[in-house]
Amino acid sequence: MEDMPCRRRSSRTLGAVASLALTLATFWVGGPGRPPAAVPRQPTPPDRYYPGAPPDPGDLGIALSGIGTAMRPPTSPTRVPYTSNCHKLIDGGFTGVCVTAQGPGGEVAGIVESERGALATQERDLVWRRTGDKWSLALVHTFQPSGYLTRLWAVRLRRASPPYLVFVTPVDRPGFGRNLNVVDTAGHVSLYRYLGEGFALVPPGGGLLTYTPAATQAAPAGNYFDQVLVGWYGRHWRVLADQYVPYRAALAQHKALFWGAGAAAATASGT
Numbered sequence: 001m002e003d004m005p006c007r008r009r010s011s012r013t014l015g016a017v018a019s020l021a022l023t024l025a026t027f028w029v030g031g032p033g034r035p036p037a038a039v040p041r042q043p044t045p046p047d048r049y050y051p052g053a054p055p056d057p058g059d060l061g062i063a064l065s066g067i068g069t070a071m072r073p074p075t076s077p078t079r080v081p082y083t084s085n086c087h088k089l090i091d092g093g094f095t096g097v098c099v100t101a102q103g104p105g106g107e108v109a110g111i112v113e114s115e116r117g118a119l120a121t122q123e124r125d126l127v128w129r130r131t132g133d134k135w136s137l138a139l140v141h142t143f144q145p146s147g148y149l150t151r152l153w154a155v156r157l158r159r160a161s162p163p164y165l166v167f168v169t170p171v172d173r174p175g176f177g178r179n180l181n182v183v184d185t186a187g188h189v190s191l192y193r194y195l196g197e198g199f200a201l202v203p204p205g206g207g208l209l210t211y212t213p214a215a216t217q218a219a220p221a222g223n224y225f226d227q228v229l230v231g232w233y234g235r236h237w238r239v240l241a242d243q244y245v246p247y248r249a250a251l252a253q254h255k256a257l258f259w260g261a262g263a264a265a266a267t268a269s270g271t
Contacts, residue, residue, distance in 0.1 A: 063236035066189030069181050071125060071139040071167070078137035082130055086111070087269040089128055089135060097266035101154040103162020105185035106130055108138070110165040112150045112266060120144050125152075125167055129187035138187030147172040155263035157182065158232050159206050164190065168258045171197050177257035180210070182237075191230065191237045198225065201253065202260030207231035207240065211250045225250035 080089070086098035086109040096113030111126040127139035148170040154163045165183040170176065176199055182191040191208070193200065196216030203209050211225040224244040231240045 060240065060242065061233075061238050063234075063238055064191055064193075064230060065237070066181070066192045068194065069189040069192040070143070070179070071127070071141045071181055071183070071189050074137045074140050079131075079134045080128075082133050082135055086128075089126070090269070091124070094124070095268070097152060097268050099152055099154045099165070099264055099266040101163040101165050101185055103185040105162070106187070108165060108183065108185050108187050109135065110152050110154070110167065110183065110266060112152050112167070114145070114149055123149055125150050127165065127183050127187055139183065139189065145169075148174075151177075151257065152266035153258065153260070153263040154266075155202060155260040157202060157206060157208055157260070161232070163264075166258060166260075166263075168195070168200070170257055173197060175199065175254065175257055180258070182208070193228075193230070195257075199254055199257050199259075201255065201258065202263070203229070204261075205231075208237075209253075211245075211253070214244060223247055 083089070086100050089098060089109055089111055090096040090113050094113035094115045096111055098109055098111045100107060100109045102108075107130040109128040109130075111128070112123070113126070114121055114123045121144065123143055123145045125139075125141040126137065128135040129138040130136075150167050150169045152168075153166045155166055156163050157166075162185050164185075167179075167181040167183070168177040169179040171178050176197050177195045178197060180191075180193045180195055180200055181189050182193075184190040193208070193210050194212065195210060196212045198210060198212040198216075200208055200210045208230045210228050210230070212228070214224040214226055224246055227241070227243055227245045227250065228239060229241040230237050232238070233240075
C-alpha cells in the first residue's frame with residue numbers, strides 16, 4: 001500500500017475494522033463496573049482543524065458528543081396537540097418530509113421542511129418530542145440550503161437500542177454530505193460529525209463509520225479519506241478506530257451519503 005508521511009496504520013477492510021472495534025470495546029470498557037483501561041496512542045497523524053473532529057485524533061477511546069451542531073433548542077416553548085401522523089407537524093406553506101423514532105427516552109419526530117421565497121429557499125430542520133398529549137419543539141435549525149435539502153432517517157445505530165434520527169446535509173456532489181447529526185429519543189443531539197463532502201454508513205456490528213476527505217481537514221493528505229469508526233461504550237460515543245485510507249479503498253465502501261441496513265427514510269405526506 002502507498003506510503004504517506006505521518007499517516008495512521010494501514011487501512012483495513014470494513015469487516016476487519018468492525019471486528020477490531022469489538023475487540024477494542026472490551027479492552028476499553030473493561031467489563032461491567034470496571035473503569036476504562038488506558039488506551040495506547042497511535043502514531044501522530046497530520047493536524048486536523050474542522051468542526052466535530054476528535055479533540056486529540058491521536059487517542060483512541062475518546063468520548064464524542066453533539067458539540068459542533070447547528071441544531072438548537074427553540075428560544076421559546078412551542079407545543080401542539082399530539083398526533084401519530086408526523087406529516088401534520090409540517091408547517092403551513094412549507095413542503096417537507098418526516099419520520100418518527102420511539103424508545104425508553106420518549107418519542108421524537110424529525111422534520112425537514114422548506115419554503116420557496118421570491119429570492120431564496122428557506123429550510124428548517126426540526127425535532128419534536130412527545131410530552132404527554134402534546135408535541136414539544138425540541139430542536140431547530142433554520143438556514144438557506146446551498147444545494148440539496150437535508151436528508152433524514154430513523155435507524156438503529158446500536159443493536160440493543162431504540163432508533164435514532166440521523167440528519168445529513170448534502171453537498172452539490174450527489175451522494176456526499178457535509179454535516180451529520182444523530183438525535184436520540186430524548187430530543188438531544190447525541191453525536192455530531194463533520195463529513196466535509198464525505199459520507200457515512202452503519203457497519204454490520206453497529207456504530208457509525210464516517211469518511212471525511214483529508215483535503216477538507218487542512219491536512220497534507222489530499223488523496224486520502226479520514227476513516228473514523230464510532231461506537232457506544234461507557235455511556236458515550238467513542239472513537240474506536242481512526243486512520244487515513246486511500247480514495248479508492250474508501251469509495252469502494254460508498255453507497256450513498258448515508259447508508260444503514262433497515263434505515264427508514266423520511267417520507268412526504270401521501271408517500
